Amino acid sequence: MFSSASILYLVLIGLGLSGFFLCTALCRSFISLSFLPNHEDERTSHRGTVSRAGGVAIHITFVVAALLGLWLSRIGIGSDYGVLVMLTGAIAVLGLIDDIAAISPGLKFLGQIILSIVLVMFVGPIETMPLPVLGDTDLGVVGYVVAVLWVAAFVNVFNFMDGLNGMAAGSALVALIVLCLVGAFGGNLPLFLTSLMMTMSLFAFFIINFPAGNIFMGDAGSLGIGFLIAGLALLAAQPSQSGTGVPVALVPMIFLPFILDVSITLIRRIATGQRFYQAHREHYYQRLNQAGWSHANVTRLFMVAAIFSAAAGWGVTQLPSPVEWMGVAALALVLVVAARIIRARAGHDDQVRQKSRPDKSEPQEAPANAE
Template sequence: MTYIFYAIALVMSFLIVYLLIPPFSRLAFKLDFVDKPRKDLERKLHREPIPLTASYAIFIGFFITYLAIEREINWETGALFLGGILLLTIGTIDDWYKTKGKDFPALPKMIVQVSAAVLVYLSGNVFTGFFNPFSGEYVVLPVILQFILTILWIFGVTTVINFSDGLDGLAGGLSAISGMTLFVVALAMGQSNSAMMAIILVGVTLAYLRFNKPPAKVFMGDAGATFLGFLLAVIALDGAFKQATILSLFIPILAIGVPIFDNIFVVIKRFLQGKAIYQADASQAHYRLLRAGLNHKQALIVLCLVSTCLGLSSIILMLVQI
């Protein structure tokens, strides 16, 4: 695929989301589908009601662009679409609960996220194994292990991106950086489908960031954050994890490194303190940076710089492998 198609996809996805967010925001105010400030929660940092509808613009922008460019519907595309619908639906329910000052139970969200991951597995987008660096042979993992690792990867990345959505511009910024990293990796590996999905993801997140940069005018809510995490996980499976060596397995992990490493730390801390590991709180890195004295923009810049460094590290690691 020529580079012009990637450029078209980037611009097209950006424009669709950029044009759709304002009308969806107006609809959110009419329906009272807004995230209201709460002084009793440390992680609620905004002071005005914010629309929670950017997720729908992101979803529409991604799939319209992808189908317009690729012009092909197969099992993998169907699984990606249905999985996205599932996440958008349960995320919307969760976001609606939040507009009423209530918390939606974690179990239904987990079940839906796992179900979306299973759809991807059944479509054939699977982590099958890796190349043995000593023998040069491809090690095919047992089917049960392929299933477990694929589901854990998709569920894990979906979750950590959602957990990172606590600061204006953060989840979108980290997703854009990770998407660009995976785009470069996919191009170098000759994975055109993965590269196309990655550059479209970059386009939709950049458009979203035009409205979500501090101070945010719109949120994507759990619906959008889980969808972006789901996309990143699938893109990595379709590209960076294909024909991987033991060393190159770290490429997608580094590409999405900030939310992965931060939330591993958070989960371990919650477990040791006897807290529910899936319950939202203010223990992520961005909250710790704010408590350390940084303002919102400074905390955002620090974490995006770290993410960029990790992304560059993953690209260097990939180049060493070629």
């Protein structure tokens, strides 16, 4: 006989599968209707017009499935996880408005800050953080500021990196699966439930988006997914939520390839006097694509990097807290060195290809669509 807990987990898995099929149907419908068409601009790497309503499909199915799951499991829609789900829907709406009307970056960032503050007010701050020499340090009131900055910053990092088919979605799937497993084996039912529902919705989108780029997630998708993952990292790190707590550095380490790409690019643009907030095509992943790497290969590279970072991150977070930062620094150094080697190799291969091309006037195959 199945226990009541086992039956509940099976019901939640069935609910997640329902979300998968619903999201698939919505994505297919939006494609056929050419709903919310996306056009080329200074940031995109695609050609032609493609629906960018994938984020709408993702969040409709996620919010409905997650809230229903929280109700069925008696965790409650008014719980911290319920608040996170509803605020995820709210920031997705902000992204949808930007997709439709192209609001100013300042106004969009203000909305992100407000929603981040609201989230932290409900779910609480980052209580402790491993610091060099000091180890786990109680942040006190500063923990609220750090939490707000983390959520707002990560939302933008994820949004900036949503530029090639499947890259942001694929890396997010890696993180969500890790959180789902941690929740399942750690007895944290709301973490398992919430991660599972987004995993299933996002996977439905991923298999349509990758590699051909038949639909994009748009800002509605990237802002909402980034917000959810940042919020899950906050909740999972709180001992009061699960009894043990997930290491606070784990999720940032999974996305260290994204964080490094955005940080290095912004520093380079600021140092050269460019407006860092303007749309551009100077990210590492964009340079790889420009050097001849296909969208699929760049996406696979970043997904492998996310899996590697997740495994390394879990090992690093098991180190004594006073030296944990050394593991983070070592992983960052490995990723930076690997990026430089890959980038140099890509540039060399591109030069060889250009020299060996028999007739540069011949039309070349157009790249696959990408956001």
